Amino acid sequence: xxxxxxxxxxxxxxxxxxxxxxxxxxxxxxxxxxxxxxxxxxxxxxxxxxxxxxxxxxxxxxxxxxxxxxxxxxxxxxxxxxxxxxxxxxxxxxxxxxxxxxxxxxxxxxxxxxxxxxxxxxxxxxxxxxxxxxxxxxxxxxxxxxxxxxxxxxxxxxxxxxxxxxxxxxxxxxxxxxxxxxxxxxxxxxxxxxxxxxxxxxxxxxxxxxxxxxx
Amino acid sequence: xxxxxxxxxxxxxxxxxxxxxxxxxxxxxxxxxxxxxxxxxxxxxxxxxxxxxxxxxxxxxxxxxxxxxxxxxxxxxxxxxxxxxxxxxxxxxxxxxxxxxxxxxxxxxxxxxxxxxxxxxxxxxxxxxxxxxxxxxxxxxxxxxxxxxxxxxxxxxxxxxxxxxxxxxxxxxxxxxxxxxxxxxxxxxxxxxxxxxxxxxxxxxxxxxxxxxxxxxxxxxxxxxxxxxxxxxxxxxxxxxxxxxxxxxxxxxxxxxxxxxxxxxxxxxxxxxxxxxxxxxxxxxxxxxxxxxxxxxxxxxxxxxxxxxxxxxxxxxxxxxxxxxxxxxxxxxxxxxxxxxxxxxxxxxxxxxxxxxxxxxxxxxxxxxxxxxxxxxxxxxxxxxxxxxxxxx
Numbered sequence: 108x109x110x111x112x113x114x115x116x117x118x119x120x121x122x123x124x125x126x127x128x129x130x131x132x133x134x135x136x137x138x139x140x141x142x143x144x145x146x147x148x149x150x151x152x153x154x155x156x157x158x159x160x161x162x163x164x165x166x167x168x169x170x171x172x173x174x175x176x177x178x179x180x181x182x183x184x185x186x187x188x189x190x191x192x193x194x195x196x197x198x199x200x201x202x203x204x205x206x207x208x209x210x211x212x213x214x215x216x217x218x219x220x221x222x223x224x225x226x227x228x229x230x231x232x233x234x235x236x237x238x239x240x241x242x243x244x245x246x247x248x249x250x251x252x253x254x255x256x257x258x259x260x261x262x263x264x265x266x267x268x269x270x271x272x273x274x275x276x277x278x279x280x281x282x283x284x285x286x287x288x289x290x291x292x293x294x295x296x297x298x299x300x301x302x303x304x305x306x307x308x309x310x311x312x313x314x315x316x317x318x319x320x321x322x
Numbered sequence: 323x324x325x326x327x328x329x330x331x332x333x334x335x336x337x338x339x340x341x342x343x344x345x346x347x348x349x350x351x352x353x354x355x356x357x358x359x360x361x362x363x364x365x366x367x368x369x370x371x372x373x374x375x376x377x378x379x380x381x382x383x384x385x386x387x388x389x390x391x392x393x394x395x396x397x398x399x400x401x402x403x404x405x406x407x408x409x410x411x412x413x414x415x416x417x418x419x420x421x422x423x424x425x426x427x428x429x430x431x432x433x434x435x436x437x438x439x440x441x442x443x444x445x446x447x448x449x450x451x452x453x454x455x456x457x458x459x460x461x462x463x464x465x466x467x468x469x470x471x472x473x474x475x476x477x478x479x480x481x482x483x484x485x486x487x488x489x490x491x492x493x494x495x496x497x498x499x500x501x502x503x504x505x506x507x508x509x510x511x512x513x514x515x516x517x518x519x520x521x522x523x524x525x526x527x528x529x530x531x532x533x534x535x536x537x538x539x540x541x542x543x544x545x546x547x548x549x550x551x552x553x554x555x556x557x558x559x560x561x562x563x564x565x566x567x568x569x570x571x572x573x574x575x576x577x578x579x580x581x582x583x584x585x586x587x588x589x590x591x592x593x594x595x596x597x598x599x600x601x602x603x604x605x606x607x608x609x610x611x612x613x614x615x616x617x618x619x620x621x622x623x624x625x626x627x628x629x630x631x632x633x634x635x636x637x638x639x640x641x642x643x644x645x646x647x648x649x650x651x652x653x654x655x656x657x658x659x660x661x662x663x664x665x666x667x668x669x670x671x672x673x674x675x676x677x678x679x680x681x682x683x684x685x686x687x688x689x690x691x692x693x694x695x696x697x698x699x700x701x702x703x704x705x706x707x708x709x710x711x712x713x714x715x
Contacts, residue, residue: 237539
């Protein structure tokens with residue numbers, strides 16, 4: 108014989124559980140700004156290199172592309188070899204930069220970078236005008252090009268040497284179409300320093316050797 | 323009131339709700355093909371109302387593009403089922419020893435429904451990529467971003483001031499906690515293309531007067547938000563930083579402008595902060611070191627047979643240090659977190675862990691246990707009754 112027992116508490120249990128859940132949910136409000144301390148981080152070194160976007164498609168989402176396509180292109184491009192001119196400092200190249208150098212003088216400093224991108228990146232005129240903008244010069248037309256560019260051979264390929272003299276900042280650079288991509292070598296910085304290093308820049312350009320799979 | 327209770331407690335309602343659940347699952351499965359699992363889950367199962375649209379890829383889309391089918395979403399159905407079950411208990415069930423089994427099963431079911439909701443609301447998922455031989459003390463989300471100002475002035479630690487991305491609303495200001503700074507959002511783009519100005523593109527006019535945007539002539543072209551599983555939205559914003567005496571400048575911040583770029587610094591007097599928009603990070607009081615990652619393939623193929631990570635966890639409290647091997651279906655549970663082997667990268671030199679914090683993880687186990695015991699009791703009772711009856715014949 109089964110007796111009928113009443114458990115008032117148990118009877119209410121489902122109701123109780125449901126109301127606790129409801130309270131939990133309403134307690135969650137929107138995230139607020141916070142401050143916290145973390146162990147000293149060395150910038151750039153602590154981030155695992157999973158950022159290299161070449162693995163992006165095969166792996167789960169882990170890191171996004173840097174300026175879409177740029178990082179892949181930089182990774183896919185071959186390596187570059189060069190001799191650092193006297194007085195120049197060879198810094199660590201990172202990200203999309205293939206090389207990163209610096210020259211410091213009393214008059215000011217200048218930075219020398221090597222980058223590469225697929226295609227012609229808009230063509231010589233567009234790129235030179237971009238550089239002109241960086242040193243405060245107005246955009247030029249295609250007719251003006253010969254006044255500040257000359258043909259220049261780098262790593263056995265015909266490139267273009269560019270000389271842009273701005274008021275406080277100047278650029279000495281080279282554009283090199285190379286098997287479907289374009290290499291950019293650029294010294295940007297204080298006008299006096301940049302112009303004083305023109306011989307070193309040409310020496311640097313002459314020393315550049317690009318990894319060449321096409322020959 | 324009585325009638326309302328009767329309605330919510332009715333078995334007919336249960337059947338209708340279960341039928342609608344099947345409809346929801348069916349259309350949710352169709353939608354998953356179009357939008358991927360994450361968005362489908364949000365749209366269909368973590369919502370009150372779901373609307374199915376005729377897929378573009380299907381035949382006769384040109385004629386049927388207008389077709390929409392609204393249906394109750396997962397929260398509505400789950401919530402109604404919960405109310406239904408609770409109401410049934412209140413009106414119809416009286417707890418007797420005879421019905422103890424059914425009671426346990428129902429409690430288990432209620433707990434399961436609640437735990438599902440708790441998981442949706444409270445659980446956090448993020449990723450921790452670690453290089454072989456290196457270690458990491460944080461994981462990062464891949465859908466949520468944060469704007470941080472990092473103060474690196476102290477010799478022993480860095481101070482991170484974090485502002486959730488949801489607070490970056492154009493025109494609104496947010497005070498940066500424990501600092502004299504205020505952020506005013508000029509504009510925010512959940513996804514964008516960022517790059518040098520190019521022909522054909524239509525970038526937004528840059529209001530920036532500081533940092534990368536000016537130095538590198540970087541412009542922003544807003545783009546549609548993606549929900550694809552292997553893509554990350556490029557969250558981007560123009561923000562103005564205000565000091566006590568007014569504007570310190572306008573910066574372009576984006577989760578692609580990261581360590582590969584020169585730091586963007588905000589300076590006020592002697593103090594300076596690095597300003598970064600990045601995937602939201604969770605820092606831990608321990609470090610996970612990847613000792614070795616191994617990736618075995620079936621001989622002569624590229625098909626993975628097994629991949630596993632040998633890790634050493636170093637806690638600031640050294641008694642909690644732990645060695646572990648993480649592989650498929652064998653996660654590491656540590657400090658309320660679960661580390662799953664999720665992926666790998668960098669020619670097998672980087673292992674990627676899925677880090678899950680789910681405070682309600684135990685509930686489904688408890689509920690299944692309750693239901694199991696309930697069934698044992700219920701069927702056992704019938705069984706013994708049957709045996710007794712047979713013996714007495």
